[in-house]
Amino acid sequence: MKKQIIVITGGTTGIGFACAKYLLSLDYTVIITGRTKENLDTAVFKLGENCVGILSDTSSLSDIDELVLKIKSQFGKIDGLFINAGMFKASNFEETSEELFDETMNINFKGAFFTIQKFIPILKNPSSIVLNTSIVVFKSFANTSVYTASKSALESIAKVLNVELADRGIRVNIVSPGVTESPIQKKSGMSDEAINNLLDHFSSTSPIGRIVQPTDIAPIVEFLLSDKSQVLRNEKIIVDGGTTL
Numbered sequence: 001m002k003k004q005i006i007v008i009t010g011g012t013t014g015i016g017f018a019c020a021k022y023l024l025s026l027d028y029t030v031i032i033t034g035r036t037k038e039n040l041d042t043a044v045f046k047l048g049e050n051c052v053g054i055l056s057d058t059s060s061l062s063d064i065d066e067l068v069l070k071i072k073s074q075f076g077k078i079d080g081l082f083i084n085a086g087m088f089k090a091s092n093f094e095e096t097s098e099e100l101f102d103e104t105m106n107i108n109f110k111g112a113f114f115t116i117q118k119f120i121p122i123l124k125n126p127s128s129i130v131l132n133t134s135i136v137v138f139k140s141f142a143n144t145s146v147y148t149a150s151k152s153a154l155e156s157i158a159k160v161l162n163v164e165l166a167d168r169g170i171r172v173n174i175v176s177p178g179v180t181e182s183p184i185q186k187k188s189g190m191s192d193e194a195i196n197n198l199l200d201h202f203s204s205t206s207p208i209g210r211i212v213q214p215t216d217i218a219p220i221v222e223f224l225l226s227d228k229s230q231v232l233r234n235e236k237i238i239v240d241g242g243t244t245l
């Protein structure tokens, strides 16, 4: 069987990186993106020769156009797309600036929206799209209003796309991680002490007794990308170790 080709946006660290590693171990061909060259080079070096890295800022529509052109010329069509690139910065509602609002929405929602739109011509029939949202969509956390809005917006389009793209053989499902140990916490501007407190809290209150790791999410994403889940549409798999029960 021909190797399945999967694109992961934001595959340089954390969840995207773990998914790339897992898919490569199962003999998929994986293309990852990221916006920081150093992180991309490091990730591609670690992931090996079956992984292709392309520098692409998901919040830039011209970058997305270029990304699609590059992938089309090198690979033709692809089997799956994991919409994973994202960022989080904590801010209480009253202090959320227009700049943070735009940055968050541009990366987490607008970028995701137009990435999906622009990839449609190079998605095979059948193919699978997986959206990485978050438990914030259904459980409230203080200081996450704009992040929550961006992830809720992303989740909301899955059902529409499943109807509009059905005749092209494209299906869309959702992975909804709980708090997962990854570089996102440090990038968010949290202090080491605040990160440790957060991770300790979610470890001690979780039914699994530990924090969720990116490697816990990878097999779930592979399932949603693979033929094993071919009859699922708009399905959401919550990967939080039971913390929201």
Ligand SMILES: NC(=O)c1ccc[n+]([C@@H]2O[C@H](COP(=O)([O-])OP(=O)(O)OC[C@H]3O[C@@H](n4cnc5c(N)ncnc54)[C@H](OP(=O)(O)O)[C@@H]3O)[C@@H](O)[C@H]2O)c1
Pocket (backbone or CB within 6 Å): 009, 010, 011, 012, 013, 014, 015, 016, 033, 034, 035, 036, 037, 039, 040, 056, 057, 058, 059, 084, 085, 086, 087, 088, 107, 132, 133, 134, 135, 176, 177, 178, 179, 180, 181, 182, 183, 184, 187, 214
């Ligand atoms: N960790 C959690 O607790 C958690 C929980 C629920 C959902 N999520 C979601 O999971 C996804 C991955 O997060 P993570 O925890 O794995 O964090 P992470 O390690 O910071 O990974 C984020 C990835 O997205 C990339 N990225 C960010 N902005 C980008 C942009 N404008 N263009 C292209 N790539 C961009 C990053 O690349 P650079 O290094 O180049 O910036 C990196 O590869 C995010 O969508 C996040 O919202 C995370």
